[in-house]
Amino acid sequence: MNAPIPSGAVREPLRGGGPGAGQHTVRRHNLALVLREVAGPEPVSRAAVAARTGLTRGTVSSLVEELIAAGLVTELAAARGTTGRPASPLRLDPTGPAGLGVEIGVDAVGACVVDLTGAVRAQRVVHSHHRDDVPATGLATAEALAAEVVAEAGLAIAGAAVALPGVVGADGVLVRAPNLPRWVDVAVGDELGNRLGLAVQAGNEADLAALAELWSGGPPNAVHVSGGIGVGAGIVLGGRLFRGAGGRAGEIGHVVVAPDGPPCSCGGRGCLETAAGLEALLRASGTPDLESLVTASPPDVLAAAGRALGVALAGAVNLLDVPAVVLGGIYPRCGAVLLDAVRAELAARVVSRPAVDVRFSALGPDAALRGAATAVVHELLADPAIHTAAARA
Amino acid sequence: MNAPIPSGAVREPLRGGGPGAGQHTVRRHNLALVLREVAGPEPVSRAAVAARTGLTRGTVSSLVEELIAAGLVTELAAARGTTGRPASPLRLDPTGPAGLGVEIGVDAVGACVVDLTGAVRAQRVVHSHHRDDVPATGLATAEALAAEVVAEAGLAIAGAAVALPGVVGADGVLVRAPNLPRWVDVAVGDELGNRLGLAVQAGNEADLAALAELWSGGPPNAVHVSGGIGVGAGIVLGGRLFRGAGGRAGEIGHVVVAPDGPPCSCGGRGCLETAAGLEALLRASGTPDLESLVTASPPDVLAAAGRALGVALAGAVNLLDVPAVVLGGIYPRCGAVLLDAVRAELAARVVSRPAVDVRFSALGPDAALRGAATAVVHELLADPAIHTAAARA
Numbered sequence: 001m002n003a004p005i006p007s008g009a010v011r012e013p014l015r016g017g018g019p020g021a022g023q024h025t026v027r028r029h030n031l032a033l034v035l036r037e038v039a040g041p042e043p044v045s046r047a048a049v050a051a052r053t054g055l056t057r058g059t060v061s062s063l064v065e066e067l068i069a070a071g072l073v074t075e076l077a078a079a080r081g082t083t084g085r086p087a088s089p090l091r092l093d094p095t096g097p098a099g100l101g102v103e104i105g106v107d108a109v110g111a112c113v114v115d116l117t118g119a120v121r122a123q124r125v126v127h128s129h130h131r132d133d134v135p136a137t138g139l140a141t142a143e144a145l146a147a148e149v150v151a152e153a154g155l156a157i158a159g160a161a162v163a164l165p166g167v168v169g170a171d172g173v174l175v176r177a178p179n180l181p182r183w184v185d186v187a188v189g190d191e192l193g194n195r196l197g198l199a200v201q202a203g204n205e206a207d208l209a210a211l212a213e214l215w216s217g218g219p220p221n222a223v224h225v226s227g228g229i230g231v232g233a234g235i236v237l238g239g240r241l242f243r244g245a246g247g248r249a250g251e252i253g254h255v256v257v258a259p260d261g262p263p264c265s266c267g268g269r270g271c272l273e274t275a276a277g278l279e280a281l282l283r284a285s286g287t288p289d290l291e292s293l294v295t296a297s298p299p300d301v302l303a304a305a306g307r308a309l310g311v312a313l314a315g316a317v318n319l320l321d322v323p324a325v326v327l328g329g330i331y332p333r334c335g336a337v338l339l340d341a342v343r344a345e346l347a348a349r350v351v352s353r354p355a356v357d358v359r360f361s362a363l364g365p366d367a368a369l370r371g372a373a374t375a376v377v378h379e380l381l382a383d384p385a386i387h388t389a390a391a392r393a
Numbered sequence: 394m395n396a397p398i399p400s401g402a403v404r405e406p407l408r409g410g411g412p413g414a415g416q417h418t419v420r421r422h423n424l425a426l427v428l429r430e431v432a433g434p435e436p437v438s439r440a441a442v443a444a445r446t447g448l449t450r451g452t453v454s455s456l457v458e459e460l461i462a463a464g465l466v467t468e469l470a471a472a473r474g475t476t477g478r479p480a481s482p483l484r485l486d487p488t489g490p491a492g493l494g495v496e497i498g499v500d501a502v503g504a505c506v507v508d509l510t511g512a513v514r515a516q517r518v519v520h521s522h523h524r525d526d527v528p529a530t531g532l533a534t535a536e537a538l539a540a541e542v543v544a545e546a547g548l549a550i551a552g553a554a555v556a557l558p559g560v561v562g563a564d565g566v567l568v569r570a571p572n573l574p575r576w577v578d579v580a581v582g583d584e585l586g587n588r589l590g591l592a593v594q595a596g597n598e599a600d601l602a603a604l605a606e607l608w609s610g611g612p613p614n615a616v617h618v619s620g621g622i623g624v625g626a627g628i629v630l631g632g633r634l635f636r637g638a639g640g641r642a643g644e645i646g647h648v649v650v651a652p653d654g655p656p657c658s659c660g661g662r663g664c665l666e667t668a669a670g671l672e673a674l675l676r677a678s679g680t681p682d683l684e685s686l687v688t689a690s691p692p693d694v695l696a697a698a699g700r701a702l703g704v705a706l707a708g709a710v711n712l713l714d715v716p717a718v719v720l721g722g723i724y725p726r727c728g729a730v731l732l733d734a735v736r737a738e739l740a741a742r743v744v745s746r747p748a749v750d751v752r753f754s755a756l757g758p759d760a761a762l763r764g765a766a767t768a769v770v771h772e773l774l775a776d777p778a779i780h781t782a783a784a785r786a
Contacts (some may be wrong), residue, residue: 167744178744221639244630244715245630245713245714245716246715246716247714248746249712249745250714251714252711254744256650256708257649258651259651266744307652311652315712316712318648319637319642319643319644319708319712320712321636321640322638322639323638349664350647351644351661352560352637
């Protein structure tokens with residue numbers, strides 16, 4: 001009694017014998033299953049993988065050989081002190097194929113390489129006021145930085161992803177970017193891909209920052225706000241990125257906090273970005289840059305920004321019913337005055353739940369960059385067959 | 394290239410031989426599959442069901458007999474003019490077990506019966522200013538109305554659901570209801586269930602209104618706003634109710650439209666409800682009730698309410714990236730001035746997509762009541778085995 005009302009979903013029939021049941025697909029699935037066990041925090045033996053997956057020892061050995069040959073898995077020295085045949089623990093190969101992340105921000109361009117274990121192996125970020133330049137300038141900077149980090153890391157690159165400060169279409173085109181207007185309609189993924197000779201996916205920077213937070217142990221249900229010149233959010237629900245109906249969810253920077261407030265770059269008025277974006281904070285505090293703002297730390301400016309963030313986030317929590325809010329980007333540098341103001345607004349305004357966990361991101365301002373590179377690695381780990389097939393060819 | 398960034402989900406292994414693969418479960422699944430085909434807009438023959446489901450004719454016949462015996466499916470007279478053995482088309486049995494819906498609103502109590510085909514067979518709504526009464530008063534009214542509609546419909550009742558104007562916990566307890574404070578912590582589902590001798594599920598009225606809209610052909614991705622004394626939203630994504638992380642998503646009435654605005658029943662200030670709830674409209678227009686408001690139709694009051702709705706909805710669309718907004722409850726009676734103001738705000742403020750479809754609900758103010766009754770029917774259609782087993786026992 002009193003179970004929740006059903007969701008009204010249209011059910012799909014389970015039909016046997018369709019595509020996807022073949023031998024090739026089963027091996028592909030099991031390859032991912034084995035790699036997932038190896039990707040855990042501790043090295044594991046083949047026997048442990050077999051026990052955890054329910055696959056036979058023979059199948060596990062065959063799949064592990066394929067993963068080792070592709071450079072995804074490596075064998076540690078055999079454990080000492082065991083009786084009988086020594087077990088050689090397996091782990092992800094930190095010298096295996098890596099992910100390249102690129103970020104094209106409003107005031108910075110960066111690149112980094114993350115290895116299979118999730119470790120950052122090389123990173124460069126340059127502050128670059130390229131907002132009024134043609135995209136080719138920023139693309140050339142990104143290309144040069146990518147070449148540097150790839151050379152420094154010395155690893156094979158499995159693929160790349162680029163984080164962008166705006167609405168990204170499914171085809172990798174930057175559809176809307178109020179703070180980078182000259183980049184709108186540019187197929188940034190393709191452009192970078194051609195320069196780098198790699199497949200480059202494109203994603204929203206707030207989404208990628210939220211994934212980086214999730215992958216580094218952040219809460220599985222949260223609104224993750226990335227503060228900078230633009231303000232965006234990545235929404236994580238049930239340990240997955242929530243994309244909304246059209247894939248462009250999370251534009252919290254344009255949630256209204258004062259309907260008749262200052263004009264916003266988007267064409268609206270009184271958006272959160274006009275109250276809590278970096279340029280608004282600099283203007284309100286009369287400081288020239290983030291470092292000066294952090295040094296001056298004007299409590300009234302930071303409290304006002306926190307209240308605006310709290311108003312917008314209370315709306316988001318009331319709409320999405322999430323238990324946690326993570327403040328990233330520039331906000332961790334703004335300190336307790338901002339954090340306390342956000343908490344006070346949420347405490348006063350959230351009706352959907354009794355309390356909300358509000359915290360600063362543990363990652364630095366490069367969360368989106370790290371998220372982009374790590375997304376490549378996660379995709380590889382989720383379906384290693386593409387890579388092992390290429391390694392065999 | 395440029396596929397969307399992966400969502401970061403943890404994958405689940407496909408393990409064979411676990412629970413859920415037994416003969417009983419297969420029959421239960423196939424029973425639902427057959428009923429789903431019969432539930433389509435046109436009557437279908439057993440042969441057509443077999444062809445569409447991939448089940449054998451013999452299996453389909455056996456399952457259909459079980460559904461007929463349980464009163465869920467009925468056979469029409471054999472089609473004329475066919476050669477060979479005549480086909481007897483099947484359809485849902487409109488005299489079969491029905492759903493009972495109850496709504497306890499802030500200013501009304503209602504009950505209705507919806508048959509298996511989704512048709513309303515009996516309905517009563519009484520306007521009742523029971524806000525300050527003990528819950529027993531409203532429960533007694535609901536009990537009496539339910540008895541009346543059940544008697545009028547003359548159908549067996551499969552179950553019941555009650556729509557409530559607040560945050561409903563998974564256990565059917567009304568957790569938060571700023572407009573019905575005396576009902577907070579009341580297990581409304583259980584209380585009604587004991588009075589009616591039926592299992593009664595409890596749900597949020599805006600969620601149930603959104604489902605009613607969806608089930609009557611509304612858009613599969615939409616924010617559905619229910620306006621009344623309270624203002625709530627049901628969010629539909631991919632043809633399913635979106636519940637958020639904690640099951641209480643959609644509290645749009647407490648999204649802020651003016652941070653320093655009037656105090657709200659929730660304890661906050663400047664919530665949408667203080668600008669576009671019924672009591673706010675009556676106060677602003679100096680009219681005593683909805684009928685007088687609709688007759689007077691003061692354009693400044695309705696335009697201001699529409700602007701407030703537009704501000705809150707622009708935020709919701711920017712966060713959720715939905716293509717459609719449906720305005721229900723009292724709003725369809727407020728006319729074009731309100732609708733145009735909502736559209737203008739969305740056009741000016743939405744950044745996540747180029748255009749949003751804004752429309753009035755085609756259902757009346759009783760959408761939540763109808764949704765509650767129809768939810769029971771949908772649950773029965775989704776898993777008829779529970780009912781057929783009871784019919785056999």
